[in-house]
């Protein structure tokens with residue numbers, strides 16, 4: 001059974017916290033990951049700015065597959081953007097390396113490498129690669145570059161998709177599934193409810209990643225607090 005087989009049909013929980021967030025602590029994120037697995041998560045996505053130590057902490061804490069990433073630099077391409085960041089995620093023990101695959105697939109990255117270079121490095125280390133894309137063209141290019149899985153993670157977060165949808169980009173799922181019937185398709189980005197998760201599988205997703213709505217306690221609290229404040 002491949003690592004992607006272990007994720008198929010289940011829920012992946014993203015345990016990340018940005019710099020300055022109260023939960024930004026490797027041990028805390030590892031505890032969150034364990035709690036998510038206790039609740040039925042079949043995989044954990046984790047990492048962040050300088051996030052390799054968080055990936056390692058989560059890897060030690062759970063038995064399910066880990067999708068790891070780092071967020072580096074302030075450019076348009078920031079999710080595991082370089083060969084060095086791929087090596088950091090590999091060394092941290094992630095079975096799947098998430099890499100941003102937005103824009104032209106052959107575009108040079110901050111270190112001059114291409115998407116195919118990153119895929120080659122991860123594959124030589126025995127890891128699968130998840131491409132974080134924002135459009136159908138990017139999904140097709142990522143599959144062509146050898147990525148093992150394609151996720152809609154970046155839909156709504158690139159300059160060219162910023163105004164496209166407010167919620168989860170279900171139409172992108174449908175389009176990718178139609179164009180790439182064999183690809184391992186990950187629904188990710190603004191999946192906030194169990195109904196959203198069901199909808200993603202209906203559109204052909206193989207797995208769904210939920211982050212903020214499960215693991216960002218501040219975000220969840222703000223919704224309840226707003227309801228309390230708006231009561232009278």
Ligand SMILES: CC(=O)N[C@H](C=O)[C@@H](O)[C@H](O)[C@H](O)COP(=O)(O)O
Pocket residue numbers: 014016069153154157188189190191209210211212213
């Ligand atoms: C765009 C970007 O950088 N997304 C990041 C990717 O790892 C994370 O900040 C998201 O939390 C993650 O994709 C899960 O999505 P959501 O938190 O919406 O369930």
